[in-house]
Amino acid sequence: MxxxxxxxxxxxxxxxxxxxxxxxxxxxxxxxxxxxxxxxxxxxxxxxxxxxxxxxxxxxxxxxxxxxxxxxxxxxxxxxxxxxxxxxxxxxxxxxxxxxxxxxxxxxxxxxxxxxxxxxxxxxxxxxxxxxxxxxxxxxxxxxxxxxxxxxxxxxxxxxxxxxxxxxxxxxxxxxxxxxxxxxxxxxxxxxxxxxxxxxxxxxxxxxxxxxxxxxxxxxxxxxxxxxxxxxxxxEPRGTVSTMEHHVLVVHGPDRYAVTTEIAARDGRVLMFLDTKHAVDRLTGHLRASGVHAAALHSGKSQPQRTRTLAQFRNGQVTVLVATNVAARGLHVDDLDLVVNVDPPTDPKDYVHRAGRTARAGASGRVVTLVPADLRRETSRMLADAGIEATVTKVRSGEAELSRITGARTPSGTPLDGGPAAPRPKNTHAPFRGLGTTRGTPRAAGGTSRKAGEARRLAEARQAARVRRGG
CATH class of the missing domain: 3.40.50.300 (P-loop containing nucleotide triphosphate hydrolases)
Known part of the structure; x- marks a missing residue:
């Protein structure tokens, strides 16, 4: 031990x-x-x-x-x-x-x-x-x-x-x-x-x-x-550890899904954080349709489902855990060397707790945050407040630099659940369109109206309140 x-x-x-x-x-x-x-x-x-x-x-x-x-x-x-x-x-x-x-x-x-x-x-x-x-x-x-x-x-x-x-x-x-x-x-x-x-x-x-x-x-x-x-x-001072590397990857909006998918297809486990349950489920489905052994973890899952998913992630049956902040505290997985903020956190404490899932027990680890150009300054302020010095790199899918930092590679493309292969999402209107989060977009993810997006967010807030009451 x-x-x-x-x-x-x-x-x-x-x-x-x-x-x-x-x-x-x-x-x-x-x-x-x-x-x-x-x-x-x-x-x-x-x-x-x-x-x-x-x-x-x-x-x-x-x-x-x-x-x-x-x-x-x-x-x-x-x-x-x-x-x-x-x-x-x-x-x-x-x-x-x-x-x-x-x-x-x-x-x-x-x-x-x-x-x-x-x-x-x-x-x-x-x-x-x-x-x-x-x-x-x-x-x-x-x-x-x-x-x-x-x-x-x-x-x-x-x-x-x-x-x-x-x-x-x-x-x-x-x-x-x-x-x-x-x-x-x-x-x-x-x-x-x-x-x-x-x-x-x-x-x-x-x-x-x-x-x-x-x-x-x-x-x-x-x-x-x-x-x-x-x-x-x-x-250690400011809540960081010397064995942890921090990277900010500036990603062109339409390329964000492809970059995320290639990182997920790496050799080794990875924990990916997104802001909402809807975004987690959407990305998980896309990754599995791309041939990546991914599973979702959020408060909308039953406790037996969450327990089973964590067990599969620990034993290697699942190589990518896609999660909301429910996994940012207390979760311990041995030999987890990469955490990816697909949605960059806005709270420094959230960043520190997400990052704390890697570089545990004196091991080394990397934390990668995907950021569109228009959120780069906001993310830099958040990292400064967290006492984090990060290396900033502009990347595109398929580039050697992305692979060097994250181990990214092309996924097999063979669907895991018997469905059709995942198409390349059309992210042409907004940097976050397609992953389910609506921050900075005129319309909700997946092309739904603003009103429908607001209704979904209200439902998620009510579910979160029920979860808090029930522990």
Whole structure:
């Protein structure tokens, strides 16, 4: 098992008169920590030999029961940094029906499942029962698992709120609470549910909060709910890593679909981001008609569909994952060396989180953003705000320079689903026409009217709101 390699690790206390709790020295090895022998054996059996910087810094304090504020980019090893103390300090206790003892709150279903999978071997060796509580899955089965008793719950805010409202889960006995990716939970509008949870858990329990950024909402949570926390950070300046390359490819509008398709046909996996579900589905269909093993991931897919798609992407059955921002946080795929922003993000935080899917565990990776000439200045400002220095190159489909940067090549052209081969889209009217996004175009994608495009966007907004409510 490989581990992320963070270049700098700092630890201490937050600024302010209330910060009086000095951090303990970092641990040199797992064996130096007060971890149960069974956990040490499991770590060794899984090939986890030395703690990552964030783990070495955080574990001594967390195992002592202190409140912890952890800062670090995704892929820094945060799950075990909070997971091992949570499990070790819960071991030996037994939960009553509907009354868990420890809680991990995360923003997305995918991250909840990843956290659960990472903690399960250690929970099993300590004979702790865990349940994953997310939207898109049977709420009845989740309620039944809670009735049987579970010491540890990993949950998204919306679904946990629903279970609490149904009296299927009571939080008063939760002694250890973790907020992972707290900034994204706030960005997605979950702050009221997070506050509701923190108001219900044991007031004198341990709280650990992990966040890549500390904006106003997250800072408010820290000040209100963490008691004299120690602060640990493992990150490089401005949220970037030295093993990651950033490229802006300036693409002529009518050539954009061809450039995207050739990149998708490369040898190796690639994660492509677009703004809307409609655009994701449209591009995925085009890629499969071109002979590319692509699959779509967005909030309109059921949870079983999303889980199956991610499994196929990880095992290589799917080589191109086309996604909305639902995949930008928490998704971990080993050896993913290319991320492509087919639609350039406008928010620097979105760029950083999309980019964080590659160059993980100390590996190298590239982030490529496709930009029409009229959005080049806007994209440059966004990258500057994100602290990113990118190489800018003008490219056309079929050119050697495109292949050098991305590995692009001509697709087979043999449809995968038995349909006709994909025609070359006619992108003659607007730079974004054809990929489903309407930014900067007089008409909606696919030639529909502006009114129809607005109706589609309204429907997508309503669906997003339903997803947020359901976790």
């Amino acid at each position: 490989t581990h992320p390699d963070d270049s700098t690790t700092t630890h201490g206390t937050p600024a302010g008169p209330e910060a009086t709790n000095p951090a303990l020295p970092p641990a040199a090895s797992f064996a130096d920590l007060a971890l149960p022998a069974a956990v040490l054996r499991t770590l060794s059996g899984l090939g986890v030999r030395e703690p990552f910087p964030i783990q070495a810094a955080t574990l001594p304090d967390a195992l002592e029961g202190r409140d912890v504020l952890g800062r670090g980019r995704t892929g820094s090893g945060k799950t075990l940094a909070f997971g091992l103390p949570l499990l070790a300090r819960t071991a030996g206790r037994r939960a009553e029906p509907k009354q868990p003892l420890a809680l991990v709150l995360v923003p997305t279903r995918e991250l909840a499942q990843q956290v659960s999978a990472a903690l399960t071997p250690y929970a099993e060796t300590l004979r702790l029962r865990t349940v994953t509580v997310v939207g898109g899955m049977s709420i009845g089965r989740q309620a039944a698992a809670l009735r049987q008793g579970a010491e540890v719950v990993v949950a998204t805010p919306g679904r946990l709120h629903d279970l609490v409202e149904r009296n299927a889960c009571r939080l008063g006995r939760v002694r250890i609470t973790v907020l992972d990716e707290a900034d994204q939970m706030c960005d997605l509008g979950f702050l009221p549910q997070v506050v509701e949870v923190l108001d219900q858990v044991a007031p004198d329990g341990q709280r650990m909060l992990f966040s890549a950024t500390l904006d106003r909402d997250v800072d408010g949570l820290v000040r209100r709910y963490l008691h004299d926390p120690v602060v640990h950070a493992a990150e």
